[in-house]
Amino acid sequence: MVTTRVNAVPALCPRDPSVTGYSDLSTLQDDINLVKEESSTNTFNPPPNTQVFTICPGTTFRLTGDVDIGNQGLHFAHSSNLPPMVLQCGLQGKSSDSCILRGGLHHVWIDNVGALSFKGITFQAATRGSVWMGTGQNEIAFDDCIWQDNTHEWTAVGGANCPNGCAAALAGRFGAANVTNCQFRDNRGKSGAVYGEGMEYTMDRCVFQGNTGTWTAMDGQPAASAITLVNPSSKLELSNSCFTDNEASGPATVKVDDSSKDGTTATVSRSDTDSTLTINKNNFFQNNIVATSTQGQYCTNSIYVYSEQMDDTCEWGDASCCAVAEDCASAVVSSSTTFPPGQTNNRDIFEPTEESGAPYNSHAARWMSGLGMVLGWTLWWV
Incomplete structure (x- = not known):
């Protein structure tokens, strides 16, 4: 797959200068909108390259918004002619690199955009x-x-x-x-x-x-x-x-x-x-x-x-x-x-045990153990 790394305003990432990416939400949305505008005036023959938007590792976008002023979430909408797009955390698209969208009404709105991928993104506390x-x-x-x-x-x-x-x-x-x-x-x-x-x-x-x-x-x-x-x-x-x-x-x-x-x-x-x-x-x-x-x-x-x-x-x-x-x-x-x-x-x-590899609930295990003892004493007494 041929890819193009989009960054209308190139910036070295603050925590990792080896990565060029986004640490500002409005800049990221502007670049997404730019691709949308270009796609609306082109038929893309041959088909365009995949557009990759890289968020800087360690970035938290703190969103605000309510029903009166709207929402700051990212919008991928209303352009069926958009090329394939990828939004990823760092160069590898791993959640361990900590790229977070936090707060706001919603984080991402997607409507009629074709192929779109998210890699390694964390979404927190939307209301x-x-x-x-x-x-x-x-x-x-x-x-x-x-x-x-x-x-x-x-x-x-x-x-x-x-x-x-x-x-x-x-x-x-x-x-x-x-x-x-x-x-x-x-x-x-x-x-x-x-x-x-x-x-x-x-x-x-x-x-x-x-x-x-x-x-x-x-x-x-x-x-x-x-x-x-x-x-x-x-x-x-x-x-x-x-x-x-x-x-x-x-x-x-x-x-x-x-x-x-x-x-x-x-x-x-x-x-x-x-x-x-x-x-x-x-x-x-x-x-x-x-x-x-x-x-x-x-x-x-x-x-x-x-x-x-x-x-x-x-x-x-x-x-x-x-x-x-x-x-x-x-x-x-x-x-x-x-x-x-x-x-x-x-x-x-x-009820799995700690050795079984399944998620283990010690409180439930103790409860089941206690229940077994009660049933055992009851049967012995009868």
Whole structure:
């Protein structure tokens, strides 16, 4: 791939003079706008080189903004003729180089831009959702990115539902996003961390920890804590990912709405389209909390598949430990398990040890140990 490093105002990075990049947000946005302006007057034949925007290592962009004055977030929008673009942290695009977008209403707004990649970027503390992918045919990629402490619980005037599902970290409509080696930690939104309406998400080796979904059945759209998908054309391919310590006021850690089983344990197909949901490829769930229901319709530590045509199901992850953990051998359980919502499954009480390589909760371990002692004494007494 031929690339061009864009920098209309070249600057040596303060902490690493060997890198030429951006340490000023307005300059970065100006250069993005410049590419947009040039693309609007060119047909690009042959196709243009990939445009790479490099953020200086150790840079924190502190965003401000409210509903009255607008937002300082980066905007990639309204130009389908844009060339492929990459926004990366340092020369290698690694999150360890600490390039942070912090605060503001949102961090990035994407709409109808074609191919766009983010590498090694950290998104923190947005108050109306970190990244929004609009209605254009976006092809977006995130690699080694981190979303942390973002929120989105705003309700429009008159109580209307959020058009983007009020996801705290990542939301989109009718596009495609490839998310690899990313982390979603301690985000809080009505639809949890990630929302998709007509989106095609491919997620591999991602970690979801400590996220909260606050929408309940009383709100009309009970959501999940990590990923919530609606619309028959949505698609999710999920593999080698870990879900721990997430909490939902709705049915599950991951919720897939308006779907029907196609007869296999690994794939769920929409009833009215050809799009598919591929799940349970070495995914690990532990210590996640969901709402209770007297009808037993919710799924603990699993994926909730809702269907109007068939019975709802819970789909268990098929990994015995977190694939991205250093000590995990990524061992896969023989097959994924499907069971009716509300039914107990022995994986629900799987408790790893410190030696197993899975995330270990010492408080839970002590509680289970104590419970075992009580049951043992009870059986002996009887």
